Amino acid sequence: MSVLHNASKKTITGHAALRSALRDTQSYSSDLQGDADVRDYRQIPLEVDPPRHHLYRSALAPYFVKPAIEKHADIFRNNSERLIRDYFSGEPKEIVSELALPLVMHNLGAIYNRPQDVAEWISWGPDVWTAQSDKRDGSVLHRYIDAVYEQACMGKADDIYGEIAHLEIEGKRISPTEFRGIVGVLLAGGRDTVVKLLTGIMWHLAHTEDISRLRTGEISINSAIQEFLRFLTPLPAMNRTTTPESGAKVLPSDRYVSMSFISGNFDNNVFEEPFSIQLDRIRNPHLSFGFGPHTCLGNHIAEIEARIFLETLKDSNLNWKLQREEIRFHAAPFERVPDHFVSLIATLR
Ligand code: HEM
Numbered sequence: 001m002s003v004l005h006n007a008s009k010k011t012i013t014g015h016a017a018l019r020s021a022l023r024d025t026q027s028y029s030s031d032l033q034g035d036a037d038v039r040d041y042r043q044i045p046l047e048v049d050p051p052r053h054h055l056y057r058s059a060l061a062p063y064f065v066k067p068a069i070e071k072h073a074d075i076f077r078n079n080s081e082r083l084i085r086d087y088f089s090g091e092p093k094e095i096v097s098e099l100a101l102p103l104v105m106h107n108l109g110a111i112y113n114r115p116q117d118v119a120e121w122i123s124w125g126p127d128v129w130t131a132q133s134d135k136r137d138g139s140v141l142h143r144y145i146d147a148v149y150e151q152a153c154m155g156k157a158d159d160i161y162g163e164i165a166h167l168e169i170e171g172k173r174i175s176p177t178e179f180r181g182i183v184g185v186l187l188a189g190g191r192d193t194v195v196k197l198l199t200g201i202m203w204h205l206a207h208t209e210d211i212s213r214l215r216t217g218e219i220s221i222n223s224a225i226q227e228f229l230r231f232l233t234p235l236p237a238m239n240r241t242t243t244p245e246s247g248a249k250v251l252p253s254d255r256y257v258s259m260s261f262i263s264g265n266f267d268n269n270v271f272e273e274p275f276s277i278q279l280d281r282i283r284n285p286h287l288s289f290g291f292g293p294h295t296c297l298g299n300h301i302a303e304i305e306a307r308i309f310l311e312t313l314k315d316s317n318l319n320w321k322l323q324r325e326e327i328r329f330h331a332a333p334f335e336r337v338p339d340h341f342v343s344l345i346a347t348l349r
Pocket of ligand 1: 030044045046047057185186187189190191193194197233234235238239261287288289290291293294295296297298299301302
């Protein structure tokens, strides 16, 4: 999910303060228009407050619960095995574009039952708003969503779009704009975030002996995934507004408040030595998926695909080093945390 944030004057930091603010949807509302340069509709359920938020959320939740995602585990495994094998064959390649992004998109193709769209999604790159060029633009995504909506309304869609187009909220079928809002976040939410997680896993394992510790069973896959999620914090912050925007007569320019998930993940009141990546960390209440009513709906997708990716690496006999490494790091105090993997190329040791 890559939301363009309107400048916020205030930032909520620290684990306890964040948890309390993220629960307090009255003071810190999600009723705001993100990405205003490329869209004029709300991402749903992300930019909707309770109680309406709850209606959307409960309608979508059945598609994202753990058992619904686990059903695709064999396909995720085949995708991981094939793409990791291909990645290490032939010429050295970029991890983001040649391994992480294709894997995430093939997995999503299985979950949404849209394998026919995978090549198109990959061609957009990790960020749907820069699918065509470096200039942010919504036309590629919106053209795609409008086309799939038409198919879904004609009853031709045996996939998640068919289900979403026919959802009813308070007895009323969802509108084309609501469809855009839901499908937009389902396509945007699970790309750059998971791509960053998988790329970060490859980056860390190239620099340490942790893959051997995973192979001997000294570290469990599950605790490793939670620690990768904490350290990498793929979505470092999201905005709230102190004045809900829908129907507001006056919108104060200082209404935005940033929720710094990353500050919660490095809070040394909660995490010992937060800047060291400890894959065997026992207690790991990270805030990488947020907290409260808007907690990430795709958390099981991210965790299961990362788990299977890491299991595939562990079960292989592959060991790699980085031939090229260009990373943009966050500003202080998080200067050791990658913000963006500009170029990362791994080759076998
Ligand atoms: C490592 C991967 C991911 C991370 C770090 C992540 C992070 C987050 C965070 C922090 C939020 C809360 C935003 C807020 O409070 O304003 C969120 C919400 C959401 N995420 Fe994710 N996400 C990930 C993967 C996914 C995937 C795979 C999907 C679906 C395909 C997804 C769909 C959503 C949706 C629909 C919401 C809105 C939930 C709501 O408002 O009730 N995310 N995500």
